[in-house]
Amino acid sequence: MATLVAVAAFVAATWLYGPTPRHDALPSSTEAAPAPSMLDNAVSRVQEAVRSVAPPASGLTPVALTAARLQEAGPLMGAAEARLIEIYQLIGAARHREALKQAEALVRAHPNFQLAHLVHGDLLSLQTRPVRQLGDVPDTKAMAASAQLSALREESHRRLLALTERPPEGSVPTQFLTLSPQSRHAIAIDASRSRLYLFENLNSARNAIAGDADRLPRLKLLGDFYISVGLSGIEKTHEGDKRTPLGVYYITSTLNPADLPDLYGVGALPINYPNPLDVQRGKTGSGIWLHGTPSDQFVRAPQASDGCVVLSNPDLQRLLNTVQIRTTPVVIASSLQWVRPETLAEDREQFQSVLEAWRQARGAGKADELKAFYSTRFMHQGRDLSQWWPRVEGELRANGGRELQMKDLSVLHWRDQDDTMVVTFGEVAVGQSRGVTKRQYWVREQNRWTIFFEGTI
Secondary structure (H helix, E strand, O other): OHHHHHHHHHHHHHHHOOOOOOHHHOOOOOOOOOOHHHHHHHHHHHHHHHHHHOOHHHOOEEOOOOHHHHHHHHHHOOHHHHHHHHHHHHHHOOOHHHHHHHHHHHHHHOOOOHHHHHHHHHHHHOOOOOOOOOOOOOOOOOHHHHHHHHHHHHHHHHHHHHHHEEOOOOOEEOOEEEOOOOOOEEEEEEHHHOEEEEEEEOOOOOOOOHHHOOOOOOEEEEEEEEOEEEOOEEOOOOOOOOOEOOEEEEEOOOEOHHHOOHHHOOOEEEEOOOOHHHHHOOOOOOOOEEEOOOOOOOOOOOEEEOOOEEOOHHHHHHHHHHOOOOOOEEEEEOOOOEEOHHHHHHHHHHHHHHHHHHHHHHHHOOHHHHHOOEOOOOEEOOEEHHHHHHHHHHHHHHHOOOOEEEEEEEEEEEEOOOEEEEEEEEEEEOOOOOOEEEEEEEEEEOOEEEEEEEEEO
């Protein structure tokens, strides 16, 4: 991805800021006719760079930055970002007077949007001299100013890539094998693209039981937003490392902004880091949130937080108004892979057969058969399998061999050095109307799936 950013950065700079000033600099009330070849050639170069460098497995579709594309993508992005991208397109079409008017309006609406101010300054400079790159200001030798300018350029490039590398219509990240109707929404974060994707679960109006758990995930993209991650990047391992964790998490609560310092903006959504997989691996730290920005900032640099995921306040407000606590999954990946839902069928069906065998063994009260599903690495609340197992045997005796149903099933697949499944479901005995909600973490060990954590939520 670093190579892709470098290629796209060069292309974007050439595209947005041409080598010679346009005749907007002349005192004329007539807008110069855009040179069609300029934008068309630049778009083709962006697409060529994306095709040649982006890994095919990403599933992203290179698209042209056109007025139609902006009209289609605008509602999905934050309002301010959509306006910024439109300014970029006007610059690429040599419509600099119009771009300047739009930039002036944008900085009036969002006076703390630093990148918008930078583009506005370039457009003002363009009236008198060539502007060869984003932030073509005369004195950037000071270390702090240079670093800030570099961060703003990187922010600009990532926003452009988010528009020119789009998930195909109807595609889903590979982690979502099955999503419960109780999960009305889902979130996926691509750290390499500084992007958060918000989905609506189109299966949320249906009841999920074991018999229909093989249905395809149906996710509608509601929005995608620019985000910042940890100052030191991703793959958090310990307290204070200023990294953002990778994995499958759930939103656990919402925090009132009145109770928070200004640093967190309009609010915060904590996630359950460290999750049981993180604990199994000895990872430490806490307090990983999705949160907003302080009042004097619109957004932060791509890598700027202590480990949290940071959005602009308007974008975070949209999340706060949309998602539910406890049932909204949050996948944080170094790079998301997008596929058609039907391509996940084999993984889903293979794991479903294992899960069904576990259900049958538990419902029948077959302790020895059931125990074979649990890993020697099993831990729950500090107890290993030998300490925890007597409790399970007591539950089996109390159940009396009644068949169990698994309702509202979610299965999220996480692959890194291990192959794991995060499984959430309602466990209800046949003939009863209520049960418990369980979450299990499964790992593939020696080519078989075993459970290394099981708890109620």
